[in-house]
Amino acid sequence: MKTRSTTTLLSRTHRLGATLSAGLLAALTLGCETATVNGRVVEGRISTAVAAGPEDERLNEPGIEGAEVRMLTERGSQLASATTDASGEFRMSYPLAQTDRVLIVARKDGYLECRARLFAPRTPDAPLLVLLEPLGSSDADD
Numbered sequence: 001m002k003t004r005s006t007t008t009l010l011s012r013t014h015r016l017g018a019t020l021s022a023g024l025l026a027a028l029t030l031g032c033e034t035a036t037v038n039g040r041v042v043e044g045r046i047s048t049a050v051a052a053g054p055e056d057e058r059l060n061e062p063g064i065e066g067a068e069v070r071m072l073t074e075r076g077s078q079l080a081s082a083t084t085d086a087s088g089e090f091r092m093s094y095p096l097a098q099t100d101r102v103l104i105v106a107r108k109d110g111y112l113e114c115r116a117r118l119f120a121p122r123t124p125d126a127p128l129l130v131l132l133e134p135l136g137s138s139d140a141d142d
Contacts, residue, residue: 036093037121037128041067041084041106044131049104049116052129063088064132067108074101074117094120106130 042061052059069090070081079102080092094102106114111132121128 033096034093035096035121036091037071037080038091039069039082039089039128039130041069041088041090041108041130041132043111044133045137047106047112047114047131047133049106049114049118049128049130051118051121051126053126056127056129058129058131059127064108064111067106067111067130067132069130070105071120072103072105074103076103096120104128104130106132108132110135 040059041064042058043064044058063084063086065084065086065088067084067088067090068081069084069092071079071092071094073079079094082090082092084090100120101117102120104114104116104118111134114130114132116130
C-alpha cells in the first residue's frame, strides 16, 4: 500500500531524474559544435605552422606525403589528428568549445618537428599551412 509520502517521494525522484537527464543532455550537446580545418604540409626553411590566406603561394608548393599532424590543447590534450595525403593535404575536425589557442605538432621522418602555438583556426577558408624543415638544411650549414 502506497502512502501519500511515498507517492510524493516517487514523484519528486522522477522529476529530479528528468531534470538531471535534461541537464546532462544539454551539457553533452552544448560542447559538440565542431570546426573543420583544412591544411597542407610543405617543405620550408623552418618548421612552423601558420593560418594562411587562400592566396598564400606556399599552398601551391609540392606537399609532403605521410606527415602526421596533431592539434593539442595548451595543456597537451589531443583535439584532432590527421596524416597528409599524396599532395600533402590534410583535414581534421575538433570541438570548438575546447580551446582558443592550440599547439600544432607535425612530424615526418627526415624533417625537424614542428611545434607551433596559434589561435585555433575557426573557418575552412583560412587553411593551416605547416612548414617542415628538412634535417641538415639549417642556415648554419650554408
